[in-house]
Amino acid sequence: MAHSPYQPLGGKLxxxxxxxxxxxxxxxxxxxxxRFAFGxxxxxxxxxxxxxxxxxxxxxxxxxxxxxxxxxxxxxxYIFNKGEYHPLMRPAVLGGLFGYTLGGIAVIIxxxxxxxxxxxxxxxxxxxxxxxxxxxxxxxxxxxxxxxxFSPAFLERLGLKDAKRKLxxxxxxxxxxxxxxxxxxxxxxxxxxxxxxxQLSPLWFTTWLPLLFLITALAMGYAIVILEATLVTRAxxxxxxxxxxxxxxxxxxxxxxxxxxxxxxxxxxxxxxxxMFEANLNALMFWIEGVLFxxxxxxxxxxxxxVEQAQMFLAAALLLAAGSLYRIxxxxxxxxxxxxxxxxxxxxxxxxxxxxxxxxxMLYLVFIKKLPVLHGIRNAQPREA
Amino acid sequence: MEAGDDTGIDFDKFSxxxxxxxxxxxxxxxxxxxxxxxxxxxxSLGLPLGAGMRIAEAASDKLRPxxxxxxxxxxxxxxxxxxxxYHPTLEALILDTISLDYHETLCVGAGKQAExxxxxIMEEFHGKYVLVTEGGTPTKDGGIYCKVGxxxxxxxxxxxxxxxxxxxxxxxxxxxxxxxxxxxxxxGAKATHEVLPGKTVVNIPGCPPNPYNFLSTVLYLxxxxxxxxxxxxxxxxxxxxxxxxxxxxxxxxFDAGRFALEFGDHGHRQGFCLYKxxxxxxxxxxxxxxxxxxxxxxGAWPIGTGHPCFGCTMEETGFRKPLHALAEVKTFSPPTxxxxxxxxxxxxxxxxxxxxxxxxxxxxxxAAATAMRNMxxxxxxxxxxxxxxx
Numbered sequence: 001m002a003h004s005p006y007q008p009l010g011g012k013l014x015x016x017x018x019x020x021x022x023x024x025x026x027x028x029x030x031x032x033x034x035r036f037a038f039g040x041x042x043x044x045x046x047x048x049x050x051x052x053x054x055x056x057x058x059x060x061x062x063x064x065x066x067x068x069x070x071x072x073x074x075x076x077x078y079i080f081n082k083g084e085y086h087p088l089m090r091p092a093v094l095g096g097l098f099g100y101t102l103g104g105i106a107v108i109i110x111x112x113x114x115x116x117x118x119x120x121x122x123x124x125x126x127x128x129x130x131x132x133x134x135x136x137x138x139x140x141x142x143x144x145x146x147x148x149x150f151s152p153a154f155l156e157r158l159g160l161k162d163a164k165r166k167l168x169x170x171x172x173x174x175x176x177x178x179x180x181x182x183x184x185x186x187x188x189x190x191x192x193x194x195x196x197x198x199q200l201s202p203l204w205f206t207t208w209l210p211l212l213f214l215i216t217a218l219a220m221g222y223a224i225v226i227l228e229a230t231l232v233t234r235a236x237x238x239x240x241x242x243x244x245x246x247x248x249x250x251x252x253x254x255x256x257x258x259x260x261x262x263x264x265x266x267x268x269x270x271x272x273x274x275x276m277f278e279a280n281l282n283a284l285m286f287w288i289e290g291v292l293f294x295x296x297x298x299x300x301x302x303x304x305x306x307v308e309q310a311q312m313f314l315a316a317a318l319l320l321a322a323g324s325l326y327r328i329x330x331x332x333x334x335x336x337x338x339x340x341x342x343x344x345x346x347x348x349x350x351x352x353x354x355x356x357x358x359x360x361x362m363l364y365l366v367f368i369k370k371l372p373v374l375h376g377i378r379n380a381q382p383r384e385a
Numbered sequence: 386m387e388a389g390d391d392t393g394i395d396f397d398k399f400s401x402x403x404x405x406x407x408x409x410x411x412x413x414x415x416x417x418x419x420x421x422x423x424x425x426x427x428x429s430l431g432l433p434l435g436a437g438m439r440i441a442e443a444a445s446d447k448l449r450p451x452x453x454x455x456x457x458x459x460x461x462x463x464x465x466x467x468x469x470x471y472h473p474t475l476e477a478l479i480l481d482t483i484s485l486d487y488h489e490t491l492c493v494g495a496g497k498q499a500e501x502x503x504x505x506i507m508e509e510f511h512g513k514y515v516l517v518t519e520g521g522t523p524t525k526d527g528g529i530y531c532k533v534g535x536x537x538x539x540x541x542x543x544x545x546x547x548x549x550x551x552x553x554x555x556x557x558x559x560x561x562x563x564x565x566x567x568x569x570x571x572x573g574a575k576a577t578h579e580v581l582p583g584k585t586v587v588n589i590p591g592c593p594p595n596p597y598n599f600l601s602t603v604l605y606l607x608x609x610x611x612x613x614x615x616x617x618x619x620x621x622x623x624x625x626x627x628x629x630x631x632x633x634x635x636x637x638x639f640d641a642g643r644f645a646l647e648f649g650d651h652g653h654r655q656g657f658c659l660y661k662x663x664x665x666x667x668x669x670x671x672x673x674x675x676x677x678x679x680x681x682x683x684g685a686w687p688i689g690t691g692h693p694c695f696g697c698t699m700e701e702t703g704f705r706k707p708l709h710a711l712a713e714v715k716t717f718s719p720p721t722x723x724x725x726x727x728x729x730x731x732x733x734x735x736x737x738x739x740x741x742x743x744x745x746x747x748x749x750x751x752a753a754a755t756a757m758r759n760m761x762x763x764x765x766x767x768x769x770x771x772x773x774x775x
Contacts, residue, residue: 045732231756310760317753338651342731350741 006090006153006372009236018365021358028355031348032109040112043348049341050332052110057331058353059106061189062324063360064139064182065220067099069228070146071182072221076251078175084244087375090153091232092225094373097146098360104143106356107136131191138185145177153371186217193330201282201334202272208262209330215259220323222252223296226316230309238374246306249315253300256319260293285329292322449481450607451506451514453545454488457538458531458565458574459520462593463556464490470596471680478600482607483515489533500534507548515606516549518542518577518586521558521565525573539580551606552586554578555599560590560620561700568705578619587612588619592697595676598624618700620670629666629694630716632674634684635659648691659688663709665696667716 035043046053069092076082077089108114119125120136127133148167155164190213197205206212226248229241267273276283296315298305305311332343345353368374456464468475479485485492487503494502506514520538523530528537546552554577557563565574578586587606589599602621605613613621630636638644638658645653645662653662660667666688673686673694688694696702696712 047731049731230760234756234760308761308764310757310764313753313757313760339655340729340731342729342733344732344734345738345742346732346735347737347741350738350745354741354745 005087005375006156007374008157008372009369009374011369013366013369018362021362024351024358025355025362028352028358031352032355034348035109035352040110043346043352045343045346045349047341047343049337049339050335050343052331053343054332054345054349054353055106055110057328058324059356060103060110061327061331063099063103063106063356064189065099065186065217065323065327066224066320067096067103067146068182068186068217068221069093069224070096070149070221071179071186072218073225074175074179075218076248078172079179085248087241088225088229088244090150090373090375091228091368092221093146093150094153094364094367095224095228097143097150098363100139100143100146102356102360104139106353109352131188131194135185135188135192138181138188142178142181142185145174145181148174149178153367153373156372157370182217183214187211187214189213189217189327190330193335196335199335199337200330201275201336202270203267203275203282203286204330204334206266206270208266212259212263212326215255215262216323216326219252219255219259220320222248222255223316223319223323226252226312227320230313230316232368232374236374240309242307242309242312245312249300249306249312252319253297253306256293256297257301260290260297282329282334285325285333289322289325289329292318292325296322449484450550451484451486451510452479452488452517453486453503453506453514453549454491454517454519455538455541455545456489456533457518457520457522457542457558458572459556459558459563461490461519463519463599464488466593466678467596467599469679470600472597473600478603483603486514497534503545507545511548513550514548515603516542516545516552517555518552518559519555521563521574522577522580523565523572524575524580525571528573530572542577542580546581546584551612552577552581552584553589553599553602553606554586555589556594557590557592557697557703560588560698561618563592564704566704585612586619587615587621589624590620590698590700591671592703594698595624595671595673595678597676598672616670620698624672625670625698627670627672628715629669629671629673629688630714632672633666633688634674635688653691656691659691659693660712660714662693663695663707663711664688664693665699665702665706665712666694667712667714668702669694669696669699669712671698 031043040046044053044055070089073085073089073092077085108117111117120133149171151167152164155161155167187210190209190211193200193205193209194207226245229245232238233240267276276286296319299311299315300306306315454464473482486506487499489499492499492502520531522528522539522542523537524539528539531538533541554560558565558574559577561576562570562574562579565572566576576586576588578584578588587602589602591598598621601623602613605621613623616622616625618625630639633639635656635658638656639660643652643655643657645655645657645659647653648662653659658664674688677683677685677689679685684690693708695704695708696706697704702712
């Protein structure tokens, strides 16, 4: 294993934070079991007006955006040929792996008649003009792609050098797919709202939704890489990657500036400027979302601020919050099905989502400790984390 | 030419000598003029060229009762609706069943020629022809507000009614005065039966009426030589005996309390009952929901397409009651206990769920803030070996 720049972290698995996460996951599992035993109505607050709740919006739509680290880094490293970012690639792919795999599982939990889900794969039932079909097939394919992209870590661990070498020959194809597929479905997650023109507040509804969703997904992908690298290096006493991260920040900053310009220009062009100043929940959420987007943009574009680790961390965290809120707003808050319907997740519903996220963090910790994921570990002193 | 060969057609009838001088040739026209007239009618009805000869044949058939159709204050909508009927079609009606001898919109002849023909028919078929009136009759100032051939419409109606075997008033204007009789009624517009005291006028109200209500009445008259059963307002009971409300396809929504509250709202788009938008179906007698309009299948009528009924067949409702005014429900009134269509649905925020969301939010913000504080400390100390838990 000495030849690989990646090393497993090692250390104890059953730490205190891990146990807390395991408990949360167990609670989530209990409610998932209840859902399969007694149906969706027993566990969720889903209704005729809001057939999609947080299992789709948070676990799937936000979860996969959080999982865009691998996608965002692949664009930078392989398309723009910035090899210096390579140390960030494998943990980013790992994050994506869990984001997407668990997002997919969450959708199966959310499907009312999940036993019919296999019909999706039967070509004679496919309707090529369906955005939903594209998203589901793309996400399934991308989960597979992510596992293949990550598989060298397993092969290294098992010492299968020959298999790894063979795989490496086709890796360019997998990486190409790893850029193509998320570009398709992350924009399509915005396209899905295009049919909801009358139900969606004009502050969010625009034909540019696919582009806006793609840009925020990319930005969130970079933000998760920054956040993850900062937290992991600090928690495990690894050498700081601050230098390489601060080089990444202007890229994200300009991406965000483009997003904000498009978002504002679109609202002005469509003549919905006054709606920004109405005294209602939609306008309030619009402004909260706006502030959450503007602050990281300012930090990431300021050369003085972005060298500070704390500022970078703040920017990444706010950016993830902003991207998440944008998705929650577009799918739940600004979405008004009419006829008096309202929706707020129930406690069991929330516990399932929290359980799924806990599982994600637990698996991440197991993987970085047991598999060669992190880069350039010299004399790390793993602490309890 | 041989007459009466095995085709059964009397070719002599079509010979020049015969046809030019045949008895009752239209308006005393020459053969050339008559054939030109028939070809013109065929063309304006969109019939194939050969149909002109059939028209010539039909027009000279004395078995069919002649019809005189007078237009008063109206929009010709009633004639338009009749032109769009398909079973039977208007041409089948006027070629096979009746002889439409005078119709100001459809006749090819014009001016003195048409008027002369009308007078001739009225004299020749005195007591045998059918009079149809379309439109209201102005009576103020001697009825000068609607004139044909220099003579007020009211005089035309009274004159033609003298020798009519039956009188049919088509449309709301002829049946009860229509839109021009609405307040302040500047021309003193009246219904046909009001200017013909003592005569029986069959009313086919509607704006426009369904053409099949008219055609059915005509066919009934021709077949049985008497008008169909009429109600107190002389409307055929087969068409005006039931409330729209009774056969409306949206009635289940009414009974369940599901109402559209404004145009384009959720209920309106869902096809809910239009009563609260001012639909007059509950007080209007007509068969619109049962037979529809335009022969295009189910749902092609005002309520079917999402517009409230405005009560065009009812003298006390159409053009008199405001469009938004609620109808007087004759069957039973909607109970106040109907569920509200905009009642809140869905579970809403439970205190526990709010606490979980707030807790998770607080935890994330707190953890991030702690991590940041530690980072700030290490940034200041510029000591990268300092480590902290996130």
